[in-house]
Amino acid sequence: AAGVIQSPRHLIKEKRETATLKCYPIPRHDTVYWYQQGPGQDPQFLISFYEKMQSDKGSIPDRFSAQQFSDYHSELNMSSLELGDSALYFCASSNRQGKNTEAFFGQGTRLTVV
Amino acid sequence: AQSVTQPDIHITVSEGASLELRCNYSYGATPYLFWYVQSPGQGLQLLLKYFSGDTLVQGIKGFEAEFKRSQSSFNLRKPSVHWSDAAEYFCAVGTMEYGNKLVFGAGTILRVKS
Numbered sequence: 001a002a003g004v005i006q007s008p009r010h011l012i013k014e015k016r017e018t019a020t021l022k023c024y025p026i027p028r029h030d031t032v033y034w035y036q037q038g039p040g041q042d043p044q045f046l047i048s049f050y051e052k053m054q055s056d057k058g059s060i061p062d063r064f065s066a067q068q069f070s071d072y073h074s075e076l077n078m079s080s081l082e083l084g085d086s087a088l089y090f091c092a093s094s095n096r097q098g099k100n101t102e103a104f105f106g107q108g109t110r111l112t113v114v
Numbered sequence: 115a116q117s118v119t120q121p122d123i124h125i126t127v128s129e130g131a132s133l134e135l136r137c138n139y140s141y142g143a144t145p146y147l148f149w150y151v152q153s154p155g156q157g158l159q160l161l162l163k164y165f166s167g168d169t170l171v172q173g174i175k176g177f178e179a180e181f182k183r184s185q186s187s188f189n190l191r192k193p194s195v196h197w198s199d200a201a202e203y204f205c206a207v208g209t210m211e212y213g214n215k216l217v218f219g220a221g222t223i224l225r226v227k228s
Contacts, residue, residue, distance in 0.1 A: 107157040
């Protein structure tokens with residue numbers, strides 16, 4: 001079965017650079033979530049989109065923005081990168097219209113800021 | 115707002131011994147409850163989930179969990195631990211009210227002694 005695809009899997013950027021993380025949800029899933037997991041931390045919710053509209057916002061810095069496109073894939077754009085942005089970024093998708101839905105996670109993108 | 119508490123940061127058990135990882139949640143209604151496992155540098159793998167119905171749920175890899183509403187708990191158990199179970203385990207709570215956004219506990223690192 002198709003899973004959530006994230007690209008790239010690994011990314012190294014320098015401070016003050018920008019990064020774009022991509023997420024391709026499971027087909028027919030209408031909701032995408034982004035989470036950030038710092039070293040030794042639990043995943044923290046950043047932002048979610050439902051039917052291409054932002055549906056919820058968590059602890060996402062103003063330097064970050066995200067959107068969901070017409071094909072339901074999502075991109076997380078990160079600007080003015082800081083060392084503290086180094087983390088594992090997870091995308092998850094779900095079908096909110098379904099009953100008893102659950103979120104399926106991608107393998108994550110490991111961002112290292114140097 | 116929901117919250118999840120995993121009181122044990124580290125647990126060490128001998129191979130073949132039984133395991134119980136504790137999870138307590140805070141939420142006004144019946145939440146959706148999940149247990150995920152994460153190996154170092156890897157993504158989140160869903161072990162099991164509870165939405166409704168039977169309060170004892172079976173998951174993959176021989177894990178089970180029991181939802182106890184009166185104690186606001188969703189403890190994870192395994193009767194006999196294998197060395198390959200060494201990983202970090204996250205309990206998470208989600209609700210339809212929040213569009214299935216997940217709130218994670220801090221995680222419990224399981225070490226297995228041979």
